[in-house]
Amino acid sequence: MIRVRAGAATDVGRVRSINQDCLLVTDTLWAVADGMGGHAAGDVAARVAVDTLQERFDSGGGSSGLVSAIRAANSAVFERARADAGLRGMGTTLTVVADVSADGGGDELVVANVGDSRAYILQNHELSQLTADHSLVEELVRAGELTPREAAGHPQRHIVTRALGIDPDIEVDTWTLAPHPGDRFLVCSDGLSNEVDDDGLTRVLRDEPDAQAAADRLIEMARSHGGTDNITAIVLDVLGVDAGAAASPGAADGDGGPSDASPPTEAFAAPVQPGVAPAVGGPAVDPPAVDPPTLLTPAVDAPPVAPARGPVPAPRVDDLIAPAPGPAPAAATRQRSRRFTFRVALFLIALLVVIGGAAAAVVWYARNSYFVGLQSGQLVIFQGRPGGLLGLNPTPVQYTGVTTSQVPPTSVTDLRKGMAESSRTTARHYVCNLVSEYNQAQAAQGGTTAPMPAWCPVVSGP
Ligand code: MG
Numbered sequence: 001m002i003r004v005r006a007g008a009a010t011d012v013g014r015v016r017s018i019n020q021d022c023l024l025v026t027d028t029l030w031a032v033a034d035g036m037g038g039h040a041a042g043d044v045a046a047r048v049a050v051d052t053l054q055e056r057f058d059s060g061g062g063s064s065g066l067v068s069a070i071r072a073a074n075s076a077v078f079e080r081a082r083a084d085a086g087l088r089g090m091g092t093t094l095t096v097v098a099d100v101s102a103d104g105g106g107d108e109l110v111v112a113n114v115g116d117s118r119a120y121i122l123q124n125h126e127l128s129q130l131t132a133d134h135s136l137v138e139e140l141v142r143a144g145e146l147t148p149r150e151a152a153g154h155p156q157r158h159i160v161t162r163a164l165g166i167d168p169d170i171e172v173d174t175w176t177l178a179p180h181p182g183d184r185f186l187v188c189s190d191g192l193s194n195e196v197d198d199d200g201l202t203r204v205l206r207d208e209p210d211a212q213a214a215a216d217r218l219i220e221m222a223r224s225h226g227g228t229d230n231i232t233a234i235v236l237d238v239l240g241v242d243a244g245a246a247a248s249p250g251a252a253d254g255d256g257g258p259s260d261a262s263p264p265t266e267a268f269a270a271p272v273q274p275g276v277a278p279a280v281g282g283p284a285v286d287p288p289a290v291d292p293p294t295l296l297t298p299a300v301d302a303p304p305v306a307p308a309r310g311p312v313p314a315p316r317v318d319d320l321i322a323p324a325p326g327p328a329p330a331a332a333t334r335q336r337s338r339r340f341t342f343r344v345a346l347f348l349i350a351l352l353v354v355i356g357g358a359a360a361a362v363v364w365y366a367r368n369s370y371f372v373g374l375q376s377g378q379l380v381i382f383q384g385r386p387g388g389l390l391g392l393n394p395t396p397v398q399y400t401g402v403t404t405s406q407v408p409p410t411s412v413t414d415l416r417k418g419m420a421e422s423s424r425t426t427a428r429h430y431v432c433n434l435v436s437e438y439n440q441a442q443a444a445q446g447g448t449t450a451p452m453p454a455w456c457p458v459v460s461g462p
Contacts, residue, residue: 002099002107002179003240006030007212009219013191014227021189021232022046022092028059028099030234032117034189036163037081037090045077045092049164052076053094059102063110066098067172070112070164077165091163093117095131097185097236107241109185111175115160117232118193120201121177122184127202130175134162136396143383143395157194158229161396171393184211185236188218191229195222211235366392370427371418377404379415379434381427386418397424400431406450407434408441432456 008030012019020035020042033049035042056069073094081087093115101107111119113131116138120129132138136159137151151157164170184205193201200221208214218233366389371382373394379402384394404412411434421427432453439449 001101001242002109002238003242004099005211005237005239006234007210007215008232008234009212009215010232011219011223011227011230013230014223016228016230018043019230020046021191021230022050023232023234024050024054025234026054028102029054029057029096030098030185030187030236031094031096032187032189032232032234033095033164034093034115034117034191034230034232035090036092036160037087041081041087041090042092044080044087045090045165048077048080049073049092049094053096057098059098059100062100062108063112063174063176066096066100066110066112067174070094070096070114070172071170074114074164074170075168078168081165091160091165093160093189094164095119095187097187097234107178109177109179111177113173114170115163116158117187117189120186120188120205122186122202122205123180123182125202125206127186127198127205129198130177132173133160134173135160139395140397143397145397152197158190179238179241181238181240183238185234185238186218187234187236189230189232191227191231192218192222192233194229195225195227195231205235211237362390363392365389369420370397370422370424371420372415372427372430373418374404374412374415375399378402379404379407379431381424381431382418383424386420394418398428400428400453402431402435402450402453407438428453428455429457 006025008023008025010019010021010023018040022033022035022043024031024033031050031053033046035044035046035049037045050073052073053069056072058065058069061068077090077092081090094113095115095117096110096112097119098110098112099108100110111130113119114134116133116135117131118129118133119131120127122128132142135157137146137154137157139161140146141148141151146154162171186201186205196218201218204214204217204221208217212235214235215233218235219231222231366384369383369385371384371386371394373380373382373386375396379400380396381398381400382394383397384392386394388394404415407415419427419430421430435450435452435456439452441447442449
């Protein structure tokens with residue numbers, strides 16, 4: 001089992017009047033949810049997600065068990081929003097570090113993420129971001145449309161592209177880690193990561209040995225940098241790893257080891273404050289339709305995102321990858337070697353070439369396709385295929401500023417499905433034509449026309 005000590009703090013910040021972040025700290029679960037939605041809906045979304053996660057999580061269920069619990073949390077938020085008109089459109093991020101080592105299941109931690117709350121790891125004094133944000137600007141950065149510097153100050157950096165409660169199903173990214181004593185994790189909402197850069201986070205996490213004091217200092221730093229959003233931080237120190245030991249519920253403090261330092265083992269969450277506030281992080285957008293996770297999704301133990309810095313030894317990247325179950329016996333390995341003939345090698349090479357070629361063709365096809373779809377009622381040009389292709393999800397490459405009320409109503413059904421176009425230019429022409437068609441109909445009826453996007457070709461007068 002894994003012995004840890006956690007410190008946690010949450011704060012409404014200096015601008016918002018209500019805290020829509022929610023955190024969870026138990027013996028085996030450490031989670032941050034950042035709710036979004038009008039009025040108090042964001043609170044409800046975050047609270048429902050965290051409560052359901054805690055209720056459904058089984059520390060012996062491994063990575064897939066954690067994903068099931070998060071999917072149950074998504075369903076709970078979705079159903080709650082559907083049942084209550086006052087909560088329509090609410091959603092929440094959810095970032096979790098979970099100990100799945102119970103019942104002799106090994107010594108693994110699993111990190112799971114939906115949205116733009118983050119998990120980091122500090123190893124050898126170096127900070128690495130474990131999760132990849134599901135946010136508009138980060139997807140534009142990944143598509144090469146924005147630089148990281150442009151993303152940092154981007155006015156739409158709060159818009160998330162994936163959140164719990166928006167769709168009946170949800171795709172969850174997971175990473176499996178083998179923790180070591182001395183590892184320190186940070187789970188936080190964007191109210192911290194948007195205000196404090198990596199250097200600031202590293203400084204506090206490296207210099208403050210006490211987990212609770214570190215969490216408190218991070219909150220204070222975000223407040224001093226503006227505190228424009230709710231701020232939440234969980235700092236998790238790995239004290240020891242008893243590989244192979246079967247854990248029993250409630251036995252965390254039973255060996256007199258460092259865990260006797262009384263980590264906050266009871267579950268607690270940020271208090272829900274009454275009141276009305278603008279949505280945290282802006283309105284949730286309708287994420288592109290996604291297929292269930294496939295072999296090509298980041299769920300296959302993606303590496304840390306941030307690069308290592310400085311002259312210290314490189315982080316133990318190999319330790320971040322879950323070990324394959326059990327090495328093969330030496331005798332079996334030798335026997336296989338004798339049978340490894342030239343013909344077999346040739347066959348394997350040919351197979352790899354075919355598989356590689358097929359994979360390259362799929363990637364090329366997905367990356368060289370465009371379509372016009374909808375997000376939150378706005379026409380958006382996506383790169384990729386509607387609904388995704390073998391785990392390659394479409395990426396928004398241009399928000400047109402044109403809404404569904406500015407195009408012929410008959411086109412909306414096609415837009416919902418996604419109108420495939422051969423290039424980004426033809427996709428733009430399609431949008432321009434729709435607005436033009438709408439304006440002609442309006443002009444004929446003496447109605448109000450819609451403004452043409454600036455990038456549409458100018459039609460000269462007669
Ligand atoms: Mg936030």
